[in-house]
Amino acid sequence: MSAPETVLVRARGVHKAFGPLEVLKGIDLDVAAGEVVVILGPSGSGKSTFLRCINHLETIDQGFVEVDGEQIGFRLKNGRLNKLTNREIAAQRSRIGMVFQQFNLYPHMTALENVIEAPIGVHKQSRDEATRYARELLTRVGLSEKFDAYPRQLSGGQQQRVAIARALAIRPRLMLFDEPTSALDPELVGEVLATMRDLAKEGLTMIVVTHEIGFAKEAADRVVFMDGGVVVEQGPPGEVLANPKHARTRSFLSRFI
Amino acid sequence: MSGFNPSDDALRDVKLAHVPFPLPRVALWAFTLAVALGFAYIVAINPNFGWPVVAQYFFDPTVMQGLSVTLGLTVVAMIIGVALGLILAIARMSQDRLASSLAGLFIWFFRGTPLLVQLIFWYNMSTLFPRISIGIASWNTNDLITPLTAAIVGLALNEAAYMAEIIRGGLLSVDKGQAETAQAFGMTKARALRRIIIPQAMKSIVPPTGNQLISMIKATSLVSVIAMADLLYSVQSIYNRTFEIIPLLLVAVLWYLLITSILNIGQSAIERHYSRGDRGLTTDKKKENPMPSGAVDERA
Numbered sequence: 001m002s003a004p005e006t007v008l009v010r011a012r013g014v015h016k017a018f019g020p021l022e023v024l025k026g027i028d029l030d031v032a033a034g035e036v037v038v039i040l041g042p043s044g045s046g047k048s049t050f051l052r053c054i055n056h057l058e059t060i061d062q063g064f065v066e067v068d069g070e071q072i073g074f075r076l077k078n079g080r081l082n083k084l085t086n087r088e089i090a091a092q093r094s095r096i097g098m099v100f101q102q103f104n105l106y107p108h109m110t111a112l113e114n115v116i117e118a119p120i121g122v123h124k125q126s127r128d129e130a131t132r133y134a135r136e137l138l139t140r141v142g143l144s145e146k147f148d149a150y151p152r153q154l155s156g157g158q159q160q161r162v163a164i165a166r167a168l169a170i171r172p173r174l175m176l177f178d179e180p181t182s183a184l185d186p187e188l189v190g191e192v193l194a195t196m197r198d199l200a201k202e203g204l205t206m207i208v209v210t211h212e213i214g215f216a217k218e219a220a221d222r223v224v225f226m227d228g229g230v231v232v233e234q235g236p237p238g239e240v241l242a243n244p245k246h247a248r249t250r251s252f253l254s255r256f257i
Numbered sequence: 258m259s260g261f262n263p264s265d266d267a268l269r270d271v272k273l274a275h276v277p278f279p280l281p282r283v284a285l286w287a288f289t290l291a292v293a294l295g296f297a298y299i300v301a302i303n304p305n306f307g308w309p310v311v312a313q314y315f316f317d318p319t320v321m322q323g324l325s326v327t328l329g330l331t332v333v334a335m336i337i338g339v340a341l342g343l344i345l346a347i348a349r350m351s352q353d354r355l356a357s358s359l360a361g362l363f364i365w366f367f368r369g370t371p372l373l374v375q376l377i378f379w380y381n382m383s384t385l386f387p388r389i390s391i392g393i394a395s396w397n398t399n400d401l402i403t404p405l406t407a408a409i410v411g412l413a414l415n416e417a418a419y420m421a422e423i424i425r426g427g428l429l430s431v432d433k434g435q436a437e438t439a440q441a442f443g444m445t446k447a448r449a450l451r452r453i454i455i456p457q458a459m460k461s462i463v464p465p466t467g468n469q470l471i472s473m474i475k476a477t478s479l480v481s482v483i484a485m486a487d488l489l490y491s492v493q494s495i496y497n498r499t500f501e502i503i504p505l506l507l508v509a510v511l512w513y514l515l516i517t518s519i520l521n522i523g524q525s526a527i528e529r530h531y532s533r534g535d536r537g538l539t540t541d542k543k544k545e546n547p548m549p550s551g552a553v554d555e556r557a
């Protein structure tokens with residue numbers, strides 16, 4: 001709303017159905033570079049599905065998604081829309097970081113190996129360079145002692161911070177978080193949210209699905225409330241969280257006080 | 258019924274505890290050992306086993322020749338079998354209907370027919386197809402299918418069918434989130450398989466593969482029907498001359514057991530390698546864990 005902002009993510013009329021079940025019924029969403037968007041909504045409203053459409057883990061049925069000026073999964077050429085090859089799609093995903101609810105660390109690799117895997121394998125960085133940066137990132141998320149620990153030797157909160165470092169290691173233009181703290185014991189939630197708040201301050205573009213209203217209040221530039229496969233309302237956290245316009249938002253939020 | 262007496266506290270330190278002598282266990286051990294030694298003694302002094310003859314032929318050139326055929330066939334057939342099995346497993350699991358049904362058909366056929374029959378068919382291929390042609394190239398089947406190639410092809414294709422199912426089971430055992438994560442990070446399918454999925458699948462692939470390898474060593478003895486001189490065939494050829502049947506069979510048995518033992522050691526080492534990261538700090542600490550290796554430590 002200030003100076004002209006670059007739009008990093010553009011979603012237009014995104015529809016997605018699983019068989020007869022229509023999960024997304026036309027989602028429009030713009031995310032500016034450096035913006036932190038928190039998506040709230042009841043279970044089953046399609047939040048995860050929408051996030052997965054952004055990096056083409058799900059193929060959408062209608063509409064389009066654009067990240068950094070490139071349409072995800074397709075290319076418009078001479079007025080014809082062509083599906084990209086698997087390799088091209090992989091390349092598009094390679095600068096979108098993702099953090100999962102269940103962490104999904106590679107259990108057969110140490111924390112450090114988890115972090116350097118994509119930089120070496122996908123981005124063809126040298127092992128030295130990747131390792132140096134991985135050490136820096138793991139230190140930044142408070143895990144300087146745990147480079148050589150295997151995931152099972154780490155607490156849930158530590159695992160999720162490794163997962164965040166792993167996503168940062170690909171120098172993402174966009175970070176997607178799908179309920180990053182939902183699988184954590186309450187006393188471990190804080191350390192992960194603190195890490196995410198730091199990232200938000202550093203100007204990383206983030207789309208965060210979470211039930212942590214506190215995080216939305218403090219760190220979000222914008223809150224998007226989804227229900228039944230549509231965006232019901234959105235706006236600055238001060239407005240949406242304090243004075244929700246829609247009854248559905250109100251009833252959803254009332255569960256958190 | 259009385260509570261703890263605080264004055265006993267110093268004596269309650271578990272460090273000072275005495276362990277009762279495990280008499281029943283020790284007795285059982287002693288008994289088992291005695292029976293085993295007794296049995297070994299009876300076998301050793303029984304002249305009918307012909308131990309001097311066993312020693313005489315143990316390193317006989319014919320036996321060595323047969324041993325090398327058995328080992329060579331096992332290694333080559335197993336390598337081809339595993340490689341082809343991997344391809345079949347991936348094809349079987351692919352979205353592509355054609356690939357998955359072709360793989361299914363292959364597995365169905367080669368698992369569903371006796372290996373002996375398959376070997377005989379390969380060996381007699383020339384009676385079914387006198388000439389084999391691919392495009393403009395064409396060969397006399399008899400030049401291609403020697404006993405050796407028939408044995409390799411027969412054993413390898415049969416092995417591939419079994420390995421395909423073992424590998425498929427292993428791949429399916431890996432959490433689906435792993436493939437998805439690799440995908441989200443921009444890995445190609447091949448890379449995700451090689452770096453993420455297969456290393457995790459190995460934990461459940463290695464033990465049954467060890468089984469397969471051991472069965473394969475013994476299955477190679479079937480190739481004697483197509484005139485391949487494997488280990489068993491070589492001792493048979495000797496006792497057909499000397500009539501010392503039992504001692505020569507013992508030569509073969511001892512060699513089979515020796516190879517199997519070496520393989521078992523190798524298998525344990527490989528299993529340890531692929532279960533790194535399974536909790537304990539280092540892989541060699543595993544022995545201290547009283548739980549079987551399959552036990553999973555649930556931790557959210």
Ligand SMILES: Nc1ncnc2c1ncn2[C@@H]1O[C@H](COP(=O)(O)OP(=O)(O)OP(=O)(O)O)[C@@H](O)[C@H]1O
Binds near residue numbers: 018021041042045048
């Ligand atoms: N692969 C799939 N196949 C079939 N149905 C699916 C699939 N993935 C999601 N769904 C369905 O789509 C709906 C939306 O799921 P989604 O995971 O997007 O919800 P969500 O908003 O993330 O919910 P939660 O807060 O519980 O994570 C659900 O009804 C779910 O059962």
Ligand SMILES: [Mg+2]
Binds near residue numbers: 047048049178
């Ligand atoms: Mg979800």
